[in-house]
Amino acid sequence: HVQLQESGVGLVNPSETLSLTCTVSGGSTSSYYWSWIRQSPGKTLEWIGSIHSSGSTNYNPSLKSRVTISVDTSKKEVSLRLTSVTAADTAQYFCGRDAGQGWCDTWGQGTLVAVSS
């Protein structure tokens, strides 16, 4: 069965760029949407954006100016870049697989990113 694993730097300086990768194993990235969702400590979930295996993207307008999501189907990796981070971007970041209806049926375990100098 498909598994997702997030990876990336866990501590980012303010104003710098957060970069995360979601590696897909046990399945293909093709024909699915891949989402990034985050959860600030003690808070609810926030949808960051998603990408189809074809490359088409949708982003949360609240983050759109700072977010880029990309997919490398040959490596089975989905990437997230978030620029100009602040403490408000400190969160657990999850990647998820969406079959096209908007909900994620498979999630990675998440990775905690702290923004601090």
Added chain:
Amino acid sequence: DIQMTQSPSSVSASVGDRVTITCRASQGIGTWLAWYQQTPGKAPKLLIYAASSLQSGVPSRFSGSGSGTDFTLTISSLQPEDFATYYCQQADSFPYTFGPGTKLEIK
């Protein structure tokens, strides 16, 4: 953005109890609604999609209903592993949004 609200924000119940959680959307979303369960330190787990469809592998004690703006998640007979936080999510329009969560605690 579509705002999602949930009630109650927390509930205490005992093993074997029946529990219902409500989710309301700020505008009609048809049946574009999912429910997730999250335990501390873990990723959310999809329970219900399309408002009332049970995700594969999820016990049948979980059920969902509703359409438009009002939705419910019901757990028919609580088991120890069900004590967690539950979130609803609308998938009708971008940006997708989640409810604030309902924490289900042991009485």
